[in-house]
Amino acid sequence: MKDTQQLIAEAEMTPCVGVCKMDPQSGWCFGCGRTEHEIDQWQAFDDATKTSLEERLPERVKSLIDRRRSERGARRPSRRPSS
Numbered sequence: 001m002k003d004t005q006q007l008i009a010e011a012e013m014t015p016c017v018g019v020c021k022m023d024p025q026s027g028w029c030f031g032c033g034r035t036e037h038e039i040d041q042w043q044a045f046d047d048a049t050k051t052s053l054e055e056r057l058p059e060r061v062k063s064l065i066d067r068r069r070s071e072r073g074a075r076r077p078s079r080r081p082s083s
Contacts, residue, residue, distance in 0.1 A: 014042055015057055023064055033060030
């Protein structure tokens with residue numbers, strides 16, 4: 001059984017960056033890239049599951065950012081003066 005200090009240390013070791021806003025399209029958090037289920041179950045996941053998920057999170061966040069930039073760019077008029 002794990003001692004209290006080990007449990008506290010593990011609880012602090014999550015991918016959370018404190019941005020905690022979910023994308024309605026993908027279900028991923030804009031900050032860490034996890035789904036609500038993955039966030040809720042993080043402490044219950046074994047190390048292999050956490051590692052596997054952590055490897056995919058940067059790409060999830062990147063795809064969210066890229067999509068948002070693309071959507072915003074399509075809606076914004078150009079700020080550059082026409083030549």
